Amino acid sequence: MTDTPRSTPSLADLDGRSRAIFREIVQAYLDTGEPVGSRTLSQKDGVALSPASIRNTMADLAALGLLSAPHQSAGRMPTHAGLRLFVDGLLQVGDLGAEERKSIETRVAGTSRNINDLLSEASSVLGGLAGGAGLVLAPTREAALKHVEFVPMSATEALAILVFADGSVENRLMTAPDGLPPAALMEAGNYLSARLKGRSLTEASAAIRAEIAERRAQLDEAASALVEKGLADWSGGEARSLIVRGRARLLESVEATQDLERIRMLFDDLERKEDLIALLEKAGSGQGVRLFIGAENPLFSLSGSSVIVSPYMNEEKRIVGALGVIGPTRLNYARVIPLVDYTARVVGRLLDGAKT
Structure with a gap:
């Protein structure tokens, strides 16, 4: 069973007694994972209230959507909204020893x-x-690149060879644009090698795309298509x-x-x-x-x-x-x-x- 909040509550909605009881309930719940009853609270040090007074305050907190009762006869426990209010406004975060x-x-x-x-x-x-x-x-992977080369594999596929500055090499099979001539593969490889050298794909891809879009890149249409296809395929790097x-x-x-x-x-x-x-x-x-x-x-x-x-x-x-x-x-x-x-x-x- 849960109570429906009238609106998102804030600490300003709580008086001193309500704040103190709310803090005790949340802290006890975090310690034990169990709902907290009014009689249990009345027996805690520093709580000078009768079970009846505590029950009235708990009912008010429930009406605000800060507490709920998992069972009819059980005590109260914080709702998700109550936990959020506690964390944002009442939690005292310590430091590690x-x-x-x-x-x-x-x-x-x-x-x-x-x-x-x-x-x-x-x-x-x-x-x-x-x-x-x-x-x-x-x-x-954010390693800087040293060289890029495209090798034709079939009429519809090309192998991109990426050589990184740390000496590692990755081979990535990609779909090539239709009708791609061998000269375009070499042109695209030379272009990317010059633009990517010393930079990661993430660092350079936006600038390369902008250069192609503004037609400042000295590439023919086929080579431009291959470069854009490669950047699209590689933009996410390896699966995280x-x-x-x-x-x-x-x-x-x-x-x-x-x-x-x-x-x-x-x-x-x-x-x-x-x-x-x-x-x-x-x-x-x-x-x-x-x-x-x-x-x-x-x-x-x-x-x-x-x-x-x-x-x-x-x-x-x-x-x-x-x-x-x-x-x-x-x-x-x-x-x-x-x-x-x-x-x-x-x-x-x-x-x-x-x-x-």
């Missing part, structure tokens, strides 16, 4: 210098310390990798059947990797930690989960990926928010020393 910072540094930095291993360990560390599942969106660690941990605190059903739906959410990648990319486009609670994001409308995400940056201070934690809405936000933020900074600092 020196020992915890050292633990994160040691575990993440202690992996091999392979980027995938580093990111996988970061995901495990996040999930373990936060009590949820860790998520890490790996960066796209999503690393998820700690699914089993989500089951550790499950007691009630209702919770088990929500965890099952959360597992279904975790399998929708394209949607999760889109969410992390969206969150990673801004600065700082972002928090999505339950139905605030359509992906979690059924499981009622929360996700806390932060972007991480390379040494040029450019955002290249995102990481975070996903779990039930009763995550310890005061602890997880600085945990995600600090782990993102550690990953960004170590990323440039790791190898692909």
Whole structure:
């Protein structure tokens, strides 16, 4: 059973008593995962109110849409709107202690210098310390290019050979425009080699497209079509990798059947990797930690989960990926928010020393 809010509430709608009781209910729920009753609250230190007075205040908070009762005789628990109000206005976010910072540094930095291993360990560390599942969106390949060459494979296909400045080589089969002569393949390769040398595809693609659109590129129509086709095929780089660690941990605190059903739906959410990648990319486009609670994001409308995400940056201070934690809405936000933020900074600092 849930109560329907009249409008989106704010702290200004709450008097001192309501704020104090609301804070106690939310904190108790985050600690135990259970609804909180008026008698339990009346017995807490610092709450000098009778159960009847507390029930009246709880009813007012429910009318505002901040609390709900899962069962007719149960206590109250915060709604998603209530959790959002608590996080935005009442939550006191702490800082990580020196020992915890050292633990994160040691575990993440202690992996091999392979980027995938580093990111996988970061995901495990996040999930373990936060009590949820860790998520890490790996960066796209951004290495500078040295040379591009096109080789005809058939009447309709060409092989693009991309030589990167770090010595690695990638071969990408692509569909060639109809009637493409061999001379156009060489012309397109020479053009891209000159424009891309020392720059990544992401850095140079917009300028190349603009040059072609404005007809400033010294290319014939066939070569221009091949270049544009290549940029379109390569613009997303390789498929972005999503690393998820700690699914089993989500089951550790499950007691009630209702919770088990929500965890099952959360597992279904975790399998929708394209949607999760889109969410992390969206969150990673801004600065700082972002928090999505339950139905605030359509992906979690059924499981009622929360996700806390932060972007991480390379040494040029450019955002290249995102990481975070996903779990039930009763995550310890005061602890997880600085945990995600600090782990993102550690990953960004170590990323440039790791190898692909």
